[in-house]
Amino acid sequence: MIKPSQLLEHWQGHRSLTRRVIEAFPEDAFFNYSIGGMRTFADMVMELLGIAAPGTKEIATGKTVQLIEKINHNNQKAKILELWDKSTYDINTYWAQIKPEQFQDSIKSFGQFEGTVWSAIFYFIDNEIHHRGQAYVYLRALNIEPPFFYER
Amino acid sequence: MIKPSQLLEHWQGHRSLTRRVIEAFPEDAFFNYSIGGMRTFADMVMELLGIAAPGTKEIATGKTVQLIEKINHNNQKAKILELWDKSTYDINTYWAQIKPEQFQDSIKSFGQFEGTVWSAIFYFIDNEIHHRGQAYVYLRALNIEPPFFYER
Numbered sequence: 001m002i003k004p005s006q007l008l009e010h011w012q013g014h015r016s017l018t019r020r021v022i023e024a025f026p027e028d029a030f031f032n033y034s035i036g037g038m039r040t041f042a043d044m045v046m047e048l049l050g051i052a053a054p055g056t057k058e059i060a061t062g063k064t065v066q067l068i069e070k071i072n073h074n075n076q077k078a079k080i081l082e083l084w085d086k087s088t089y090d091i092n093t094y095w096a097q098i099k100p101e102q103f104q105d106s107i108k109s110f111g112q113f114e115g116t117v118w119s120a121i122f123y124f125i126d127n128e129i130h131h132r133g134q135a136y137v138y139l140r141a142l143n144i145e146p147p148f149f150y151e152r
Numbered sequence: 153m154i155k156p157s158q159l160l161e162h163w164q165g166h167r168s169l170t171r172r173v174i175e176a177f178p179e180d181a182f183f184n185y186s187i188g189g190m191r192t193f194a195d196m197v198m199e200l201l202g203i204a205a206p207g208t209k210e211i212a213t214g215k216t217v218q219l220i221e222k223i224n225h226n227n228q229k230a231k232i233l234e235l236w237d238k239s240t241y242d243i244n245t246y247w248a249q250i251k252p253e254q255f256q257d258s259i260k261s262f263g264q265f266e267g268t269v270w271s272a273i274f275y276f277i278d279n280e281i282h283h284r285g286q287a288y289v290y291l292r293a294l295n296i297e298p299p300f301f302y303e304r
Contacts, residue, residue: 001156001255002270010274035187036292103153118154122162123302126281130301133285140188149282150275 004103008095011125012088013152018048018132019084020147021139022077029142031075041138042080044131046071049083051124053090055109059102059117060094067110156255160247163277164240165304170200170284171236172299173291174229181294183227193290194232196283198223201235203276205242207261211254211269212246219262 022030022045031042050069058065073079103118115123139146174182174197183194202221210217225231255270267275291298 001159001252002154004153006270007153010271014278035289036295038289038292100153118158119162126166127301129278129281130285130288133282134289136282137187137190137286137289140190143188149279 004095004098004100007121008092011121012091014125014128014132015052015084015088015091017147017149017152018045018128019081021132021135022081022084024139024144024146025077025135026142026144027075027077029138030077030080033138033142035138035141038134041131041135042073043069044134045080045084046073048128048131049080049087051127053087053094055120055124056091056094056098058109059107059120060097064108064111067112156247156250156252159273160244163273164243166277166280166284167204167236167240167243169299169301169304170197170280171233173284173287174233174236176291176296176298177229177287178294178296179227179229181290182229182232185290185294187290187293190286193283193287194225195221196286197232197236198225200280200283201232201239203279205239205246207272207276208243208246208250210261211259211272212249216260216263219264 022041025033025041031040034040047069049071050067054065054068071080071083073083098117103116105117106114107117107120108114109120109123113120113123136146136149174193177185177193183192186192199221201223202219206217206220209215223232223235225235250269255268257269258266259269259272260266261272261275265272265275288298288301
């Protein structure tokens, strides 16, 4: 019903939108603003970076990777965006190594989350959409117009 | 890589979580609370109701449906939840009428949004995750603990 190449393009489309949401934040608000005791968007993006490329690598190689949600970013969005772009490249590289028949295989993502390859990848994407949706509220509260959700 | 029945279960899992997010809102806040000039969660849920079952019906029957984002709810969450459950049933019914080979077909959802059957369904799901993520911020700002994102 959907080809692996289409799912990759779908995901990278979402990642391209998330990149533009990161860009839309003022540097200070990205690292410090939050609502209701939630994490800053920078903290959420570190989680996304910790999941996306490492999670894809784990699926492609079969070797357990650790979930690392902290990055040395020196409060610089440029550093985060650089890591984002490296992840984009790494995801494409590892994706090419996943065999089509692998998507129904069982896996334990990051050595702890049980599921199938497809459900793990869907989780990576859904979790990104979830947190980016939260960032839209942060931007609106900061009186900044976020990018259109339907533009990828 | 993923079977239609698995995608349906994935979607209904998300819809079950969204239902619990609706339940978590106090009646008044559901219809009146918002941040940064955004819509209330009630308004977003009406959009989701206008998309999910009608969009699935359109795919199953091939007959164009109108996008209706307003519902007569009398400011009662119970009415919204009743419509939510009716949609759950309708989605299952129409889903069973979609042929596996149809997912790559081109369609114009609600007579206006061009894509394929799979990309339309992904949009329905992604849009729900996006707005539900926003509702999580509303709940946190209201000092209410939302349901766990990973519980479906």
